[in-house]
Amino acid sequence: MTDQGAVQEEWVRARYARTYRTAVLICGNPADAEEAVQDAFLRAWRFRDALPDDSRRDAWLYRVLVNACYSKLRKEIPRRERERVRISVDADVQNQHLTEASEQPDRVAERALTADALAATLHDLPDGLRVVVILRYYADLSEREIAIAIRRRPGTVKSRLHEARRRLAADARLAAYRPDAEVNAP
Amino acid sequence: MSDLIEEPVLVDLFGRIADDIPVPARGAEYAVDNIVNTTAPGRSDRARVVASVLAGAAVLAGIVLALSTLSTTSSSKSSSSARADAGPPRTTGGGRAVTDPSVPVDGAKIVKTGTLDLQVPHATLRLAVNRVTGVAVGLGGYVADSKTNYGSDPTAQITIRVPVARFENAITQLDALPDVKVLGESENGTDVTSQVADVQAQLAAATSERDALLVVLSRAQSIGDILSVRDRVTTAQAEVNQLQGRINLLDRQSTFSSLAVTLSERAASGAPAVHGRSGLAKAWWDARHGFTNVVEWLLARSGAALIIVLFALALLFGIRYLYPIVRRGLV
Numbered sequence: 001m002t003d004q005g006a007v008q009e010e011w012v013r014a015r016y017a018r019t020y021r022t023a024v025l026i027c028g029n030p031a032d033a034e035e036a037v038q039d040a041f042l043r044a045w046r047f048r049d050a051l052p053d054d055s056r057r058d059a060w061l062y063r064v065l066v067n068a069c070y071s072k073l074r075k076e077i078p079r080r081e082r083e084r085v086r087i088s089v090d091a092d093v094q095n096q097h098l099t100e101a102s103e104q105p106d107r108v109a110e111r112a113l114t115a116d117a118l119a120a121t122l123h124d125l126p127d128g129l130r131v132v133v134i135l136r137y138y139a140d141l142s143e144r145e146i147a148i149a150i151r152r153r154p155g156t157v158k159s160r161l162h163e164a165r166r167r168l169a170a171d172a173r174l175a176a177y178r179p180d181a182e183v184n185a186p
Numbered sequence: 187m188s189d190l191i192e193e194p195v196l197v198d199l200f201g202r203i204a205d206d207i208p209v210p211a212r213g214a215e216y217a218v219d220n221i222v223n224t225t226a227p228g229r230s231d232r233a234r235v236v237a238s239v240l241a242g243a244a245v246l247a248g249i250v251l252a253l254s255t256l257s258t259t260s261s262s263k264s265s266s267s268a269r270a271d272a273g274p275p276r277t278t279g280g281g282r283a284v285t286d287p288s289v290p291v292d293g294a295k296i297v298k299t300g301t302l303d304l305q306v307p308h309a310t311l312r313l314a315v316n317r318v319t320g321v322a323v324g325l326g327g328y329v330a331d332s333k334t335n336y337g338s339d340p341t342a343q344i345t346i347r348v349p350v351a352r353f354e355n356a357i358t359q360l361d362a363l364p365d366v367k368v369l370g371e372s373e374n375g376t377d378v379t380s381q382v383a384d385v386q387a388q389l390a391a392a393t394s395e396r397d398a399l400l401v402v403l404s405r406a407q408s409i410g411d412i413l414s415v416r417d418r419v420t421t422a423q424a425e426v427n428q429l430q431g432r433i434n435l436l437d438r439q440s441t442f443s444s445l446a447v448t449l450s451e452r453a454a455s456g457a458p459a460v461h462g463r464s465g466l467a468k469a470w471w472d473a474r475h476g477f478t479n480v481v482e483w484l485l486a487r488s489g490a491a492l493i494i495v496l497f498a499l500a501l502l503f504g505i506r507y508l509y510p511i512v513r514r515g516l517v
Contacts, residue, residue: 008222012218013218016217020210021205025204025207030207038213041220045221115202168191169191177195177199178189178190
C-alpha cells in the first residue's frame with residue numbers, strides 16, 4: 001500500500017465507528033446510515049487537504065455526514081415511519097446481552113431500559129435538535145464545530161442544545177437522570 | 187438549569203446506547219476502497235466545476251440574449267403604439283417586412299450602406315435626433331457621425347453604424363418613428379468576400395517577402411547591402427500595413443453597416459392641428475405627448491444600462507444560490 005493509501009486507511013479507520021454510530025442515531029436506521037457514511041467519507045476526503053487542521057477536517061466530515069443524513073431523512077421515509085434506534089434489534093447484540101445477563105442481569109436489564117428510553121426520546125425530538133445533541137454528546141464536537149457542521153451560528157447551536165436538553169429532561173422516561181431525582185441512574 | 191440533565195450524564199448515556207450499535211465489520215474497508223477508486227487526481231472535480239461554470243455562463247448568456255431581444259421588440263412595439271396614438275398612419279414608401287433579415291450563412295462578407303431622408307414635425311428635431319440615436323444604441327450600434335443645425339432651417343445629418351444583421355431592422359424602426367415622413371430611402375449591399383480573400387492572399391505574399399528580406403538583412407555584411415535591403419524591408423512593411431488596414435476596414439464594414447440619416451423639420455404650418463386645440467384638450471394632448479416622448483427616450487437610453495443591471499442581478503443570484511449548490515456538489 002502506498003503512503004497515501006495508508007494515510008487514507010488510517011484516517012477512515014480512526015473515525016469510522018463513531019461516524020457510523022452518529023449516522024445511525026441521526027438517520028434512525030443502519031442502511032441509510034451506512035450509505036450516508038460512505039458518501040460522507042468520500043466527499044470529505046476530497047476537501048481534506050484544503051482544511052488546515054484535524055478539528056476542522058472532522059467538523060467538515062460531520063457537516064457532510066449531517067447533509068447526507070438530512071437528505072436521507074427528507075426523501076427516504078416519513079418521520080413517523082422511521083425505525084427507532086433500538087440496540088436490541090441486532091442479533092449479535094442480543095446474544096451479547098444474554099451473555100452479560102447471566103453475570104449481571106439487573107445491570108443489563110437497566111442498561112437496555114435506559115437505551116430504549118433515550119432512543120425513544122431522541123426519536124421524538126425534531127431533527128434540528130436531535131442532530132445537535134447527538135453531535136455534542138456522542139460525536140463530542142464543540143459548539144463551534146457543530147455550528148460548522150450544521151451551517152448555523154454558534155448561538156443557534158447553543159440555544160438548540162439547551163432546548164434539546166430541556167426536552168430530554170422533561171421526558172418522564174429519563175426522569176431518573178435529572179439532578180433532582182432521588183436515585184440517579186448508574 | 188438544575189432541571190437539565192447534566193452534560194457528563196448525557197455523554198455517558200449517549201456513549202452507552204451508541205456503543206451497543208453494531209458497526210459493519212468491513213465498513214471502513216469499503217470507505218477506503220471508495221476513496222481510492224473514485225478520487226483519481228481530482229479530475230472529476232475539475233470537470234464538474236467546468237461543467238457548472240459553463241452551465242451558469244450559458245444561463246446568463248441566454249438571459250442576456252432574451253433581454254436584448256425583448257428590449258428590441260418592446261422598442262419596436264413602443265414606436266408602433268406611439269405612432270398609432272399620433273394620428274393616421276403615414277406611408278413609408280414600401281411594405282418592408284419587420285422580421286430580422288437573413289444573415290449570410292456561408293461566411294460571406296457583405297458591406298451594407300444606406301441613406302434615409304426623414305422629415306419630422308416642426309420643433310421636434312432634437313427629439314428625433316435622440317430617437318435615431320436610441321434606435322442605433324438599442325440595436326447594438328452607435329452614432330459614427332452627427333451634424334445638427336438647430337437654427338432657422340433645422341436639419342441634422344447622422345451616420346449610424348449598426349450590426350449588419352440588424353441593418354434592415356434599423357431602417358424599419360426609423361421608418362416607424364412617430365410623426366416621421368420618409369422623403370427618400372436607399373440601400374446598397376456589396377459582397378466583399380472575394381475582395382477580402384484577395385487582399386488576404388496579397389497580405390500573405392507581402393508578409394513572406396518582408397520576412398525573407400529580414401533574413402537577408404540579418405545576413406548582410408556591407409553597409410551598402412544593409413541600406414539597400416533595409417529600404418526594401420521598409421517598403422514591404424508598408425505594404426503589409428496597408429493590406430492589413432484594408433482587411434481591417436473591410437472587416438469593420440462587413441460587421442457594422444452604415445446608415446446615413448438626414449432629418450429635416452416640416453414648416454410650422456405643417457404641424458399637427460394640436461395648436462388648434464384649446465383648453466383641456468390641448469393640455470391633455472400635451473401631457474400625453476410629453477409622457478410618451480419621455481418614456482420612449484428613457485427606454486432608448488436605458489437599453490444597455492437595463493441589460494447591465496439585469497445581468498448584475500443574475501450574477502448576484504448565481505453567487506447567492508448557484509454557488510452553494512455547486513459547492514455542495516463538490517463536497
